[in-house]
């Protein structure tokens with residue numbers, strides 16, 4: 001039997017800090033499960049969520065990069081049982097619209113918002129999760145890694161598999177390569193056979209990328225001619241450029257670097273910038289300009305498989321206890337962590 005109360009970190013108002021609260025452990029309703037949360041990742045998306053830029057309402061328990069074990073299943077839940085190791089999609093999908101039914105669930109017509117913003121999430125010892133959002137975590141993948149895989153590896157997987165369709169030997173550049181998603185984008189692109197060019201302007205992150213050998217070539221985007229350097233690094237054959245930053249400078253420079261037939265993918269979320277491509281260049285070069293919205297549940301499962309087989313190694317820069325959630329967000333804001341920050345949500349042994 002689960003304990004009667006749990007600790008949850010509550011955001012009382014957007015832009016504020018988190019408050020530890022002891023609250024009754026919720027009971028799963030029809031189609032829901034209660035998950036004992038092991039851990040939950042923190043990235044820039046969540047900082048945007050904390051600021052109220054992604055919708056939802058307060059007071060709210062944030063957190064969507066979750067991993068844990070099923071504790072209790074609600075009425076009508078047949079596919080899951082207590083003890084199952086799980087992570088989850090953080091989109092609240094309808095599961096039955098034409099997009100969901102045709103493998104494009106990230107464009108769900110009836111998307112209910114983000115788990116952990118529209119409903120309470122996983123910065124808590126236990127959390128309610130829609131059963132149809134769950135993805136099983138295979139043996140050989142730790143729960144500590146699985147939660148971040150469901151976002152920071154699965155999103156690159158969607159980029160590589162669906163938005164680009166990477167084939168072995170192609171040159172793929174990643175702008176913002178030292179960020180929490182970028183470090184995994186490099187690895188996923190390599191797992192698809194690409195030669196990867198990492199573009200980053202933070203000196204410490206460039207050094208870390210170099211030390212870990214995560215890119216074939218590194219380019220410092222602080223250099224005024226960085227776009228030309230990328231072209232040279234690819235021998236003039238840049239097949240795709242993935243922009244995790246989406247500043248006007250990175251969008252313009254990334255588009256400039258593309259070879260004919262190339263694909264540009266916007267991943268970084270910025271409200272104030274524009275993708276600018278001369279229409280003749282688009283036409284004569286058959287360029288593809290696209291965006292990437294998260295990943296499907298099937299792609300989350302595929303990403304976990306890349307980790308299980310050692311082709312992608314999740315990069316965890318820091319692990320903090322649940323009650324230090326403010327520090328985790330501060331680290332993300334300060335851009336001082338290499339890889340993901342993971343919050344340890346597991347109830348202390350013997351707690352009740």
Ligand SMILES: [Zn+2]
Nearest residue numbers: 094097100108
């Ligand atoms: Zn749908």
